[in-house]
Amino acid sequence: MNDIIIDKAILHILDTSIGSPVLADKLMSFSPQADEFLKIHIARAMEDGDIKKGGFKNSDASVQEHSESCSPDTFDTEGFKRAISNLEPENFIIVSQQLAQNIFELALSNPAIPAADVLICHFKYDNGIYFGLLKFNYKQSYIHHFAMVGDEKETGIIQQNATIANESQKLDEFAFIRLDDFSVLIKEKKYEINGGKEFYLSNRILNVTTDLSPKTKVKIVEKAAEKVIKEYYGEDPLRVSQLKTELKSCVDENSIVEIDRITNAVFDGNFSAQQRYKDEVAQKGISGRAFEVTSEIEKTVARKQKITTDTGIEISLPVDYLENQKKIEFIMNDDGTMSILIKAVNIR
Template sequence: MNDIIIEKAILHILDTSITTPVLADKLMAYSQQADEFLKIHIARAIEDADIKKGAFKSEGEDIKKLISNVEDAAFIQGSQQLAQQIFELALSNPGIPAADLLCCHFRYDNGLYFGLLKFNYKSSYIHQFNMADEFKETRILKQNATIASENQKLEEFAFIRLDDFSVLVKEKKVEINGAKDYYLSSQLLKVDTDLSPKAKVNIVEKAAQKVIKEFYGEDPLKVSQVKTELKSCVDESSIIEIDRITNAVFDGNFSAQQRYREEVAQKGISGKAFEVTSEIEKKVARKQKIFTDSGIEISLPVDYLENKKKVEFIMNEDGTMSILIKAVVLR
């Protein structure tokens, strides 16, 4: 967070309960509280597991020009145009949440970014105090236009690096003109986006489970190998390699390897490797859950699954499996 520097910021009010947005004409005055609040949200957003990388389409040239001028007056005008476009989209498409839109220039990782942070309104409750004659009267009121606290994750944002116009975006798919769409990337910014790290990890796991079932049946050891390799990739380099997963899980079975690569590609992973965020690193499964037909659920640390001193899977003659858990201390 200390390496994020906020250079300028402006806040626009996009409350669709009224017919026009409240577009600020001046930059936000600096305050330590606001500066820290913004830095916290930007730092958390950059590590968000749902963040997607994007690149501008040819139709996005006007947006690039709009956000790239660093002069205060041009920045204010550009932010107002973006806010107006979002407000008009929200008025005609109720699925887009009302929000306060904060636009900023900030420095991070040796680059200057244009930030668009959408603080969607949440419902919350406050107390109200009145004097009725000589009596104190209190009650609870519902507020419908409160923004995210510093501890909440933003649902929608976009960061554009201004030296190469690379894009990071998190967005919600909502109904636009009768069809589900990502309005920030497709309607506003005009960018193509990749899958998020979270989506890619899910594809890697689910595709492996599908192919394992096709070639090996219900094999918890094979499923555990997927989780073990994912954990190793993340712990070693924060990069998940498709070939590494393929070779480790389907070693020697070339048909299964080819089937797995096809399944992963069909689901949208085109490269051989992808980077994950620190949020994904924390969430990569450290445990394997095993469910039996009788309703028993067993949760085991991934590290135990291939350690025969801890757990042993025994195939029975009737096709069932016995699970032997060893050397444990009950508590």
């Protein structure tokens, strides 16, 4: 795990059930436990498969409605960059309060946006200095209750509606802005605003444009290939196995998925299918020829392939088996059906 040094942080309470935010006026005093808690969440967030890369929109074309309760304002992108780059505590507190107020007002008028504690910080990670916004959306949990009733002890279970994510839970929403180049890393969810769902954190709070997340891109690569395989080759588990194997190899070798490499491996020699695949991937939003994946994706991508027969039999196979004829063999029968021979296994 990369070293994380938290320079300063402040926590604002955005509980829409009480009608007004609790905006802190002082920086957090960090205990060792709080410091470790925040570092764990930052480290996990940096490797989240749903994280998206982004950048600020041009300031001369940036009109942003900070919240439904405010009239539309011109979002001063350059001013915002200067504000979050100012490491002085007094300025940091003011900027954090303004961001928290904007989020609260938007959530207050749009109940689908979860109430939360918002933690804003400056921290160092991987030789960069970041301005971070971590939104700890409230979750329901239960705790014990104890009271004295006369001389008798009474216990019970009560519901807590404003608890935040623990160390083992992933955050649904956060944004990290690297201060040397103002690149943005963001994870967000769509919520209903004015009758339609949208990404409010990037569109209405920070005014940034974003790329697709690595997890979304991997799904596009897989689904597009499976679609084109079906169009050109029908139900062909061998082609699908080539897709899974090549995708796993890309990720394991250098954490980069190369579109051309997968295209050539899966649709070798079929130029029409290759072009159809590239068009399908581009249409779904992948514009480049390669993209990086996070360590979270590396652990989960294409480790198994499930084969389902027309009679409902399901076979789940490790990807490493698919092209190893010592382990498994796909045999095309004269009648157009396929036999699957699984070799040298112990039954347990």
